[in-house]
Structures are given as structure tokens and as C-alpha cells.
Amino acid sequence: MHQTDTSAKDVSTDSYHGRIRIFDIARGIAVVSMVLFHGCYDLAYLSHVSLPWFSGLFQDIWRASISWTFLFIAGCMCYYSHNNIVRGTKLLALSFGIYIVTTIAAVDTPISFGIIFCMGSCGIISGLLKHVRLLPSGILPACICFCLFLITYNVSHGTLELGFTTVDIPRMLYETPWLSWLGFPGPHFLSGDYYPVIPYLFMYLTGTALLSRPIEQGFPAWVYSLHCAPLEFIGRHALLIYVVHQPLLLVLTSLFV
Structure with missing residues (x-):
């Protein structure tokens, strides 16, 4: 993978022609979708309301559209963070x-x-990759990262997807409880929301690699003209909404369902 140009370091979303609102808007759309998804989940699985359409492939696609968007945008924002390691550490503390x-x-x-x-x-x-100048940059590295994401997408289920061929991963990796965070869930592992490092790091790095070129060459003019105040507001407060929305949904469903 190519090294990142040093000119792409420590830029701000308020630089160039102004704040690049498209990221706030896209994140805002994902947040709204997330709240609706979790609302349906609470109704269907916790309040036992019949939602026959909220299942199977439809549910999987809806869930993926939310999480993939969050991770892709987070990868794009890698260049805008003053210190990705510090920010990442804070997020780990929040996750705990x-x-x-x-x-x-x-x-x-x-x-x-x-x-x-x-x-x-x-x-x-x-942040560590950026420090040693190994952060992927450009369209080709982005394509490689996305392919790696698809290949490793079912790692948690014990397989690699190589086109029309499925390769089994050694079972010994799943016999320990210490690799669940990486993508190899242990024998008794359970989680209500599971996004391990593999494969999702590759989706994150896809966003990182793709954004490096516009940062170096500039964004198209139409990017700066996009505006949607409600979605921008939601997008800028995505983390807070993530933390509080589920308790609020649970209260609402307990009161009205």
C-alpha cells in the first residue's frame, strides 16, 4: 500500500472552502436509520410485537447499511483527527x-x-499506521482493503470467502476466549452487537484510503454546497445519540407498547 502524503496530515473539516458537510449529512442519515432499526428491534424482540418483515436478509442488509456507513465515514475522518490514538482510546473506554x-x-x-x-x-x-507512514492511500489500496473486507467478512463464522471458494479457518483460533475481539469468537462468546477488528478494520481503511486523494487534490465544488441542517446536527452529535437512544427507546416501548 502507498504511503500517505504528508500534506494529508492534520487537516480540518473546516479547511479549504468550509466545512465538508457531506460527512455530517451521511452520518446523520445513518444515525436516523440506526434509531429506526433499534426501534424495530425493541418492538420485535423485546416487546414481542409482530413485525414479520423485520427478519432475515432484509434485517441483515439494513444492519449492514448502518454499520458499514459508520465505519467508512470513521475511516474518512482519520485524516481530520488531531490524534487518532487518543480518540481511539477514549472510544475503547466508552465501549467498556x-x-x-x-x-x-x-x-x-x-x-x-x-x-x-x-x-x-x-x-x-x-494512528499507529499513520505514525509509521503506512496508512493506505489512493484508489488501488482502497480497492484492496475492500476486497480484504469481503474475503474476511465471515471470519467470525470460521471461513474466508475467496470468490467461489470457501476456506475454513483453523478451529484452534476459536477455542480460546482471548481472540474474540479480533474476530475469532470463543466457545461461549455472546454479544448483542459484535464488530470485531477483522473484518471491519478493512472497511475503515477503505474510507481512509479513498479520502486521501480528495484531500490532496481538493473536493469537487458541489461537495461544499450540500446543506441539510437537521441531518448535519444529528451527524455532528452521532456519538451522544448512540449512547442515549437505546435507553430512551426502551422507556418509550415500555410506556406505550
Whole structure:
């Protein structure tokens, strides 16, 4: 993978022609979708409301559209963070807090190594890669990262997907509880939200690699003209909304369902 041009370091989303609102808008759309998804989940699985359409492939695609968007945008934001390692560490601390709270609340399966853990881990890894100038940059590295994401997508289920060929991963990797964070869930591992480092680091790095070129060459003019105040506001406060939305949804469903 190519080294990142040093001119791409420590830029700000308010630099160049102004704040690049497309990231806030896209994140805002993903947040709205996430709240709706979790609302449906709470109704279907916790309040036992009949939602026959909320299952199977439709549910999987909806879930993936949310998490993949979050991780891709987080990867894009790698260049805009003053210190990815510090930010990643804070996210890991938050993810541990979420694990403690969901364990104590016992409303559903506790969240171990969820999306916040994943973004924190990816942030630390990208920070280290940036420090040694090995952060992927450009279209070809982005394509490679995305292919690696697809190849390793079913690692948690014990396989690698090589086109029309499926390769089994040695079972010994799944016989220990210490590799669940990486993508090899142990024999008794359970989580209400599971996003390990593999494969999702590769989706994160896809965003990182793709954004390096516009940062170096400049974004198209239309990017700066996009504007949607409500979605921008939601996108800028995505982490706060993530933390509080599920408790609020649980309260609402308990009161009105």
C-alpha cells in the first residue's frame, strides 16, 4: 500500500472552502436509520410485537447499511483527527462502559466488542499506521482493503470467502476466549452487537484510503454546497445519540407498547 502524503496530515473539516458537510449529512442519515432499526428491534424482540418483515436478509442488509456507513465515514475522518490514538482510546473506554451498563441492565445480551469498540480499535490502529507512514492511500489500496473486507467478512463464522471458494479457518483460533475481539469468537462468546477488528478494520481503511486523494487534490465544488441542517446536527452529535437512544427507546416501548 502507498504511503500517505504528508500534506494529508492534520487537516480540518473546516479547511479549504468550509466545512465538508457531506460527512455530517451521511452520518446523520445513518444515525436516523440506526434509531429506526433499534426501534424495530425493541418492538420485535423485546416487546414481542409482530413485525414479520423485520427478519432475515432484509434485517441483515439494513444492519449492514448502518454499520458499514459508520465505519467508512470513521475511516474518512482519520485524516481530520488531531490524534487518532487518543480518540481511539477514549472510544475503547466508552465501549467498556457500555459493556458494564448493558451487563448490569440485563435487558438483552450484553454488548461485547460492539461498534464503538471497533471504531476505537480501528482509530488506534490507523494512528499507529499513520505514525509509521503506512496508512493506505489512493484508489488501488482502497480497492484492496475492500476486497480484504469481503474475503474476511465471515471470519467470525470460521471461513474466508475467496470468490467461489470457501476456506475454513483453523478451529484452534476459536477455542480460546482471548481472540474474540479480533474476530475469532470463543466457545461461549455472546454479544448483542459484535464488530470485531477483522473484518471491519478493512472497511475503515477503505474510507481512509479513498479520502486521501480528495484531500490532496481538493473536493469537487458541489461537495461544499450540500446543506441539510437537521441531518448535519444529528451527524455532528452521532456519538451522544448512540449512547442515549437505546435507553430512551426502551422507556418509550415500555410506556406505550
